[in-house]
Structure formats: structure tokens, C-alpha cells
Amino acid sequence: MSNTELKSRTRGDYVYFLTYRTRWSDNDTYSHMNNAIYYHLFDSIINTYLIEQCGLQPGPSKSASIGLVVSSFCRFFAPLSFPQPVDLGLRVSHLGKSSVAYEVGVFGDGSNEPAAVGGYTHVFVDSETRKSRDMEVKTRAGLERLLPARAESAKL
Template structure:
């Protein structure tokens, strides 16, 4: 993952997929900003929305699904209800059975990134809950490659 200065300088243009989320009253905590646990909920949601819309994932029946094995988040500024969040998604690495995502949260109408997180999923077979010997399903891989940061290809 990039250093904090790089992450803090992220813009929407650094991400090929953006999903809007209207914050809810219940997202706020007693400090009047979005609770930390909501960030993970949103990161998981933007990833799965992308997988469903662009990779052919059907969560109840797809032969493979992604299990989160690592997550991390850096917070730079808060967001709170009634703001509209924009969740920006990219893939930083695709392995044989794993994917490393980077997700940024922006407040609509504001340029500065509020937080940047990393999720790592391992795609497993539904029947065994173990990675497939052949790796990620080709249709899933093709969809993930659409948002893979190209500068990373030469480093893999």
C-alpha cells in the first residue's frame, strides 16, 4: 500500500469506479461523525456492488465468492449525516486467488479524500470454502482487471 502522503493526495481520478452513498442518521456516533465500523460496511458494499454489476457475481449461487482476509483504513477527515459519500474503488493487485482493493471515501462536493482503505479478498469455492486450484474464475478476473491500476501490471 502507498505511504500516507500518497493516500492523502488521492483524487477521484485515481479510481475507475465510484458509487454514491447517502449517509444515514444512524451512521453517526456520539462524536457527530460517521462511526468507524460504517467505513468497513461501506467498503464491503462498494466491492460487492462492483462484483455483482461488472463481474457476474451472484452472491447466493456463484461457484466462487470472496472472503475478506485483511482490511485496513487510514482516516484523514470525518464525514457525517446528512452528507453524501462517494466511494471510489480500484484494484491494486490480482493474484492467483486473491485481490487487493483500494477504496477511498470522498464527501460529495469536496475535493479532499476523507479516508482510504484496503481490503484483500481470497476467492474460494462455495462447496469447499478453499481457493480453487485454477484460481479466480475467468469472468470474475476479467471484471477485476477492468479496474486494475495499469501501472501495477509491470510490477506483478
């Protein structure tokens, strides 16, 4: 996906939202949110959604399958910094049999244009053997609600 396409996203392109209150420690020496923090935010919204909407139960041996991150990305468009609250929007850009690509829009408080867009791809594997497996029915049903085609009717 091109930077232009990602930068043109708005809040309306995302289905599920969380608000994050930035912390002083999120800032780097340049007084803006450190790049690594964005990946913490991606993890937070994706795993919150998986727990709330897909039946994920964190912890050892809680599930027959787990999602492993196989790729990630982030494009930065505008700086954010403490004490600014940010809104995180989540959507699914691709849903396969055993994989899902998530996209997260990071919006400054009140902005309709993203300060950053990023995400990652999970491949679901057997929790013991680590071999690829089809995602569980409840997981798939929850993730289908994040597909853009369903965004209009499924705002969460």
C-alpha cells in the same frame, strides 16, 4: 502503502463510483461517521461492482467460488457526518491468481481529496471446500478493469 500516498489520492485515481447518502444512525456520539460504517461502505461498493461487472450471484450455491476477506484496513484523514452525501471510488491495487486487493476512496460531497482510504483483500475459494482456487474468468476480466493502468481508458 504509506498514509502520505493514500492521502494524496484523488477522484481521478479511481475507476468505479457509487454515491452513499449518509444516515442519522451513521453518526457516533462525536457527531461524525462511526468507524464501523466505513467497512459497510467498502462492502457495498465492492459487492455492487462484483454483481454488476463480474457476474457475482449472491446466495447459497450460486457460484462455484466465493471471495473471503483475509485482511482489511482504513486510514482516516477528515471527518464526515450526516447529512453529508459521500462518493465512494473503487480500484484494484493488486490482482493475483486467486486473490485481489481492493482500495476504496471515500470522498465528501464535491471534494477531490479523500476523507478516508481503505479496503480489503479477497481470496477466492471453492464455495464448498473453502480451498483456494483461481478466480473465475468473468471475475478476473471485471477486476482487471479496476487496475490503475487501465483507469484512463476504463472509467465506469
